Structure formats: structure tokens, C-alpha cells
Amino acid sequence: MNAYKQILVAVDLTEDSYQVCCKAIEVAGENRTDIFIIHVVEFVYQVSVAYDPMFYPAFEDLAKNEEELIKLSEDKMHDLIAKLDKKENLQVKSDVISGIPKTEILRLSEEEQSDLIVCGSHGRSGFELLLGSTANAILHHAPCDVLAVRTKK
Numbered sequence: 094m095n096a097y098k099q100i101l102v103a104v105d106l107t108e109d110s111y112q113v114c115c116k117a118i119e120v121a122g123e124n125r126t127d128i129f130i131i132h133v134v135e136f137v138y139q140v141s142v143a144y145d146p147m148f149y150p151a152f153e154d155l156a157k158n159e160e161e162l163i164k165l166s167e168d169k170m171h172d173l174i175a176k177l178d179k180k181e182n183l184q185v186k187s188d189v190i191s192g193i194p195k196t197e198i199l200r201l202s203e204e205e206q207s208d209l210i211v212c213g214s215h216g217r218s219g220f221e222l223l224l225g226s227t228a229n230a231i232l233h234h235a236p237c238d239v240l241a242v243r244t245k246k
């Protein structure tokens with residue numbers, strides 16, 4: 094089997110993200126490659142404004158909220174990466190972007206020419222399902238292999 098060369102790791106920054114990253118690091122070690130960890134910040138108004146413009150808040154408030162949320166996510170990402178055991182000179186690249194998680198994860202996987210996407214089986218959505226909705230979308234539409242790390246019993 095060919096080794097993976099570009100591993101993209103999608104994290105929702107819940108506590109399960111550590112488990113997802115540990116598995117990605119294990120696979121990266123076996124394949125002697127590095128990992129790229131991403132988190133997508135999804136703003137609620139991206140959904141709500143489509144339905145009712147009456148609830149669209151002032152632009153300045155939105156921009157401030159966006160900035161704060163991105164900063165908060167960057168801090169969480171920083172803490173997560175600091176906790177990881179980066180053995181054997183593993184390089185960890187990371188990014189926090191905004192948009193719709195499944196769309197951005199799939200877009201980035203193509204842009205980065207990823208040959209493996211590592212995600213959690215469950216995150217904020219879909220505890221009752223076999224897979225969460227983001228994981229499900231990745232699995233169905235990814236242009237490459239997908240490793241869904243089981244994060245909930």
C-alpha cells in the first residue's frame with residue numbers, strides 16, 4: 094500500500110479533538126509524513142440571515158463577534174497543539190478558517206491534495222447517528238481516504 098503523503102486533520106475543538114489528533118499523529122508516524130490540522134469557525138448568521146433578515150445584527154457587531162470567535166478558536170488550537178506528543182520531528186501545520194465546516198474541509202482537502210482526512214466520528218452533532226453530520230458529509234464526498242476516529246461509545 095502506498096504511504097499517505099498529505100494528512101488533513103479536521104477538529105471541532107471539543108475535548109475529543111485530542112483523541113483525533115493522537116490517531117492522526119500515529120498514522121503520520123507510520124507514513125513518515127506531517128499533519129495539517131484545521132478548524133472551521135461557523136458563524137450562526139451565515140444560516141439565520143438566509144431565513145429572516147429582520148434578525149440580522151449590525152455589521153460592526155458581526156465583525157466583532159467573528160474576530161472574537163476566530164481569536165478564541167486560535168487560542169484553543171494553540172492549546173491543543175501544545176498538548177500533542179510531536180515525536181520524531183513531526184511537523185504540525187494548523188489553520189483556523191471560517192465557513193461551513195464540511196464545505197471548507199472538502200475544499201481544503203482538494204487544495205492541499207490530501208490523500209487522507211482524519212476526523213472524529215462524532216462531534217457537536219449527531220450523537221444518535223452512526224456518524225455525525227460533518228463526518229458523514231466528509232465520508233461521502235471526500236476525494237481521498239477518510240479515517241473516522243470513534244470518539245463516542
Ligand code: AMP
Nearest residue numbers: 103104133212213216218225226227228
Ligand atoms: P459532527 O459531524 O459535528 O458530529 O463532527 C464529527 C467530526 O467532524 C468532528 O470530530 C471533527 O473531526 C469534524 N468537524 C466537525 N465540525 C468541525 C469544524 N467546525 N471544523 C473542523 N472539523 C469539524
